[in-house]
Amino acid sequence: MRMEIHEQACRGCRMCVEICPTKVLTFDEEACLAKVGKVEDCIACLSCTYLCPSGAIHQEDYPRVKNFYRDLEFCGRMEKFL
Ligand code: SF4
Numbered sequence: 001m002r003m004e005i006h007e008q009a010c011r012g013c014r015m016c017v018e019i020c021p022t023k024v025l026t027f028d029e030e031a032c033l034a035k036v037g038k039v040e041d042c043i044a045c046l047s048c049t050y051l052c053p054s055g056a057i058h059q060e061d062y063p064r065v066k067n068f069y070r071d072l073e074f075c076g077r078m079e080k081f082l
């Protein structure tokens with residue numbers, strides 16, 4: 001699969017980095033941008049893409065058989081935004 005984070009769209013909120021269950025995404029502190037790390041560890045749960053408030057994360061050629069991943073503790077913290 002291929003994954004891209006559009007730098008001009010990323011607003012540095014870190015939500016994608018925090019939600020990723022397999023730690024695929026990293027955060028560049030200097031640039032204040034999320035980056036794709038080990039894309040081979042991605043399980044294609046699409047949580048990062050779903051949560052990104054800027055629609056900055058784009059994936060292609062991902063397997064469509066995996067379940068959506070929800071971290072309940074993280075979702076609890078998100079309630080204030082809903
Ligand atoms: S969730 Fe989107 S806007 Fe937030 S850090 Fe990740 S890519 Fe950037």
Ligand code: SF4
Pocket residue numbers: 019020021022023024025041042043044045046047048049
């Ligand atoms: S799709 Fe899921 S496993 Fe892949 S980078 Fe996003 S949150 Fe992580």
